[in-house]
Amino acid sequence: MSNATAITPTRAQDFPEWYQQVVRAADMAENSEVRGCMVIKPWGYGLWENIQRQLDVKFKETGHVNAYFPLLIPLSYLEKEAQHAEGFATECAVVTHHRLEVQKQPDGTTKMIPTGELAEPLVIRPTSETIIGAAFARWVESYRDLPLLINQWCNVMRWEMRPRLFLRTAEFLWQEGHTAHETAEEAIAETRTMHKVYEDFMRDHLAIPVIPGEKTERERFPGAVQTFTVEAMVQDKKAIQAGTSHYLGQNFAKAANIQFLGRDNTRQLAHTTSWGVSTRMIGTVIMAHGDDDGVIIPPRVAPNQIVILPVTPKAETRQEVIDACEALAKTLRMQTFAGEPLRVHVDKRDLQGGAKNWEWIKKGVPMRLEMGPRDITSRSVAVCRRDQGPKAKEFVPKEEFLQSVTERLQDIQDSLLARATALRDANMKKLETLEEFKAFFAEDSEGGFAMMNWAGSSDDEDTLSKDLKVTIRCIPHGDQFAEEGKCFLTGKPSSRRVVFARSY
């Protein structure tokens, strides 16, 4: 084929269109007939399953247990916390009826008419603070019942105006942790612990460096006292919020009446937290690592880390080659990578070799192995890495490969992180003046993360957001951001830089 790249357009030509084409080419998800709701296909769901399993281990390690709460929330629950209610009002799907009446039409078709109107409408959960809060209120009586450390894996629904596969869908999968504590200090510590879990997971599992920090009041979760975020940069230099952890103070405890009898025999309100990451992380992985040939999935979370492609030039040696591939796969599966058995697939489909090869390139499988009659004779395998060019191929003696396979996978994992880190660092700039700032985010400029001394108000943020489509992604933690200076907008003294960027 004459195509230089598997994906058209390239990232440089049209990034949003590239993203859509990549998702399709990788066969990860598709739009469904229900607007805004996606069908997650096996390759995309396999990635989610790995993310889910690995994160779940970290949640358990930090003392949490899983539970499940209802999909439907009484409307009145949402009304209990004013800011929360306001924040989610415009994106709630509402269930108003509980049965259908079947009507036969004269033309022979059937119509289903909603009847049985509910006395109180039910909202499909956009998030579960309120209904979990109601449960917590029943469960907590004494300080001895605290802390309560619960997580749930589920779907939620937010009626988004403009859906995009994985990045913003009306229904999405996520986990939401909800905890209740005796003191503010404990709750804040929990919030920070989970914030750190997300940061580590993004870096070590998804090979994406993030900037951890706190959200400004304007960007805060509705009803939260503090919101912590991990912000990633993807290849069009925009920011994407990859996970959030909220300290909710006593706001939701008050709304749901989560009270306990304290050590001093007085009734007190609990301090609660919530934290979540969603299938949006899949979109983040695609945009952070993908290239003009498709997705590149970090080995730790890849549904298959290795795909073996049997090279079968002659019918008479086909079975022998396939047997050899199966044997190799079996040997590989006995090894572990990052604590999990190697995920190896032998692609035995009777298709043209080139077509098969490109399919796995587009899907982003980290490592492809080719094995044919010549390799059997020479006791070697041909190794192709997805972080290298599509034609790059190394012939390695089989024994040597078996010895080094996990190192090679780790090397791919590391190279992806290094690449993403280099991209981020090259596009993070310390600027001083409004002019520089405007130039940085001008239509024809590259953009990126602007680190600015800031002392403005929420209204000032609003103005910048409207004029330049730029928001404060976070007030970062970390010493490198502590710096005395003057706010670039107001000129007031400022002791810390914040991160501005365009965002998803």
Next chain:
RNA sequence: CGGGCUGUGGCUCAGCCUGGUAGAGCGCUUCGUUCGGGACGAAGAGGUCGUGGGUUCGAAUCCCGCCAGCCCGACCA
């Protein structure tokens, strides 16, 4: 919810202005030749042209209503 655009086989689209009853490329199936490789040839499957109504001898094509989707705003994990 405002402004613009579009709905034709699985996908991308042509045809519509100047009505006459459906096309291309890719994909798919079969056969053959190739093949350490996203190859080539031949044959073939697949469409109530978003939907309802109107004009007409005749509508993918003209007119009206409705529905859906896309893009640009407001909102967002």
